[in-house]
Amino acid sequence: MEEAIEILQNGSYAKVLGGGHSLVPALKLRLNAPETLVDVTRIESLKGIAIEDGTLVIGAANTHHEIATSADVHNTLSFLAKGASAIGDVQVRNKGTIGGSIAHADPSADWPALLLAADASIVIQGADGTKTVAAQDFFTGFFSTILEESDIITQIRIPIPPEGTKSTYQKFVQPASRFAIVGCAAVKEPSGATRVAFAGVSDYAFRDEAVESASSSGASAEEAASKAAEGVSIMSDHYASEDYRKHLAKVYARRALVEVS
Amino acid sequence: MEIKISVNVNGKDYVREVEPRTLLVHFLRDTLRLTGTHIGCDTSSCGACTIHVDGIAVKSCTMLAVQADGSSITTIEGLAQGAELHPLQEGFKECHGLQCGFCTPGMIMTAADLLAKNPCPSESEIRHGLEGNFCRCTGYHNIVKAVQYAAEKMGNEVSA
Ligand SMILES: Cc1cc2nc3c(=O)[nH]c(=O)nc-3n(C[C@H](O)[C@H](O)[C@H](O)COP(=O)(O)OP(=O)(O)OC[C@H]3O[C@@H](n4cnc5c(N)ncnc54)[C@H](O)[C@@H]3O)c2cc1C
Ligand code: FES
Ligand code: FES
Numbered sequence: 377m378e379e380a381i382e383i384l385q386n387g388s389y390a391k392v393l394g395g396g397h398s399l400v401p402a403l404k405l406r407l408n409a410p411e412t413l414v415d416v417t418r419i420e421s422l423k424g425i426a427i428e429d430g431t432l433v434i435g436a437a438n439t440h441h442e443i444a445t446s447a448d449v450h451n452t453l454s455f456l457a458k459g460a461s462a463i464g465d466v467q468v469r470n471k472g473t474i475g476g477s478i479a480h481a482d483p484s485a486d487w488p489a490l491l492l493a494a495d496a497s498i499v500i501q502g503a504d505g506t507k508t509v510a511a512q513d514f515f516t517g518f519f520s521t522i523l524e525e526s527d528i529i530t531q532i533r534i535p536i537p538p539e540g541t542k543s544t545y546q547k548f549v550q551p552a553s554r555f556a557i558v559g560c561a562a563v564k565e566p567s568g569a570t571r572v573a574f575a576g577v578s579d580y581a582f583r584d585e586a587v588e589s590a591s592s593s594g595a596s597a598e599e600a601a602s603k604a605a606e607g608v609s610i611m612s613d614h615y616a617s618e619d620y621r622k623h624l625a626k627v628y629a630r631r632a633l634v635e636v637s
Numbered sequence: 638m639e640i641k642i643s644v645n646v647n648g649k650d651y652v653r654e655v656e657p658r659t660l661l662v663h664f665l666r667d668t669l670r671l672t673g674t675h676i677g678c679d680t681s682s683c684g685a686c687t688i689h690v691d692g693i694a695v696k697s698c699t700m701l702a703v704q705a706d707g708s709s710i711t712t713i714e715g716l717a718q719g720a721e722l723h724p725l726q727e728g729f730k731e732c733h734g735l736q737c738g739f740c741t742p743g744m745i746m747t748a749a750d751l752l753a754k755n756p757c758p759s760e761s762e763i764r765h766g767l768e769g770n771f772c773r774c775t776g777y778h779n780i781v782k783a784v785q786y787a788a789e790k791m792g793n794e795v796s797a
Contacts, residue, residue, distance in 0.1 A: 393704075396704065397681065397699055400660075400700065403658075404660075404698075405679070466694055466769055467687055467699075467747065467769045468769065553682065554768065
């Protein structure tokens, strides 16, 4: 770990390499050209999944497949396992890591929305030591996060919700890449408190406070979902126009809320 | 600057110096001359390059050779036992699971990973399991049949 951080800091353009399933395609397309890559997937402290004092702790180098098939994840926050198993295809899930996905912060990626809805924290080790940041404060824009060049994500920490909490991830996939055109993650605690986050809708994953507050104060799934994706800038591309995405956001919010009600 | 890597490929140990930028698929095809593993795209989408690294299916075009240092690799060339085809190879032959054959090595390697995890997959599990492999010829129906053929044959072998 110390060696990795030192190399990342030493001046030449160095980048962390996780599972390589966003970075290697980018290198092949010459979208990025670091001089040095630091493979962090064999660092022991980035591996492993465990439950510690009511918190699910996932090492940043776990693959999507490892998370999708983890008994600890299934038993505590099964929607994360479901979300992980909906990423890409089997080969992608066998190599891609959770840490790499959130560092990359693709607007259509699944982990950012899942971790926002789960109220996760992200543990980062960098030049000035270790810090823990709420997922809410981690994503800052289109492919952008608060990470500095020499930062390494080491862990994702997720509070295990109270007994009786329901959660889901509803995803409309782009049929070729299997990225989310729209993904909606929802968590509803027995108190009614609801968290709802979207992938694929805007420049980056976000929690939809209007939907959350409506659902938390007892609005029906239909009524709360009708408030989805208002007041955010909505992506438009050759897969889905702005209007269509906004429509899908409401449809997928409703499906997610019905599931957790 | 070349980096020395050691890999076991299809049961044989190799120590080679590689440029760090070399993709694993190029190492297999150009350095080891194992050309059964194909390259069908530039975007990590098609799965033609699928091999097993330490027992799991990966796209060898989306991995650097240096990332495989210390690993055991199986490619399509490593599946048959001498002259005896692997049940998946036999299934693709018997069920017309291929036309041009370009996607076939990758299909078979992904299917082998699927059957290792799930020996009796349903039709939909097979289709879902092969999502990362594209075929431009067959329309997939016979590929699914080929995997079912192999699952049955391997199941019979296990219970016999
Ligand atoms: C065909 C295909 C389909 C896909 N479909 C989906 C999908 O449906 N949903 C989805 O969410 N994703 C999808 N992906 C992306 C995939 O999930 C990637 O694995 C993921 O985005 C990046 O994780 P990685 O471990 O591969 O990271 P890498 O590609 O190695 O790295 C990505 C970025 O993260 C940085 N990084 C990596 N690890 C760390 C760390 N521990 N600390 C700090 N920085 C780090 C790297 O420097 C780089 O900038 C797909 C990819 C492909 C090729
Ligand atoms: S060559 Fe197409 S995925 Fe590897
Ligand atoms: S048989 Fe031609 S691509 Fe599949």
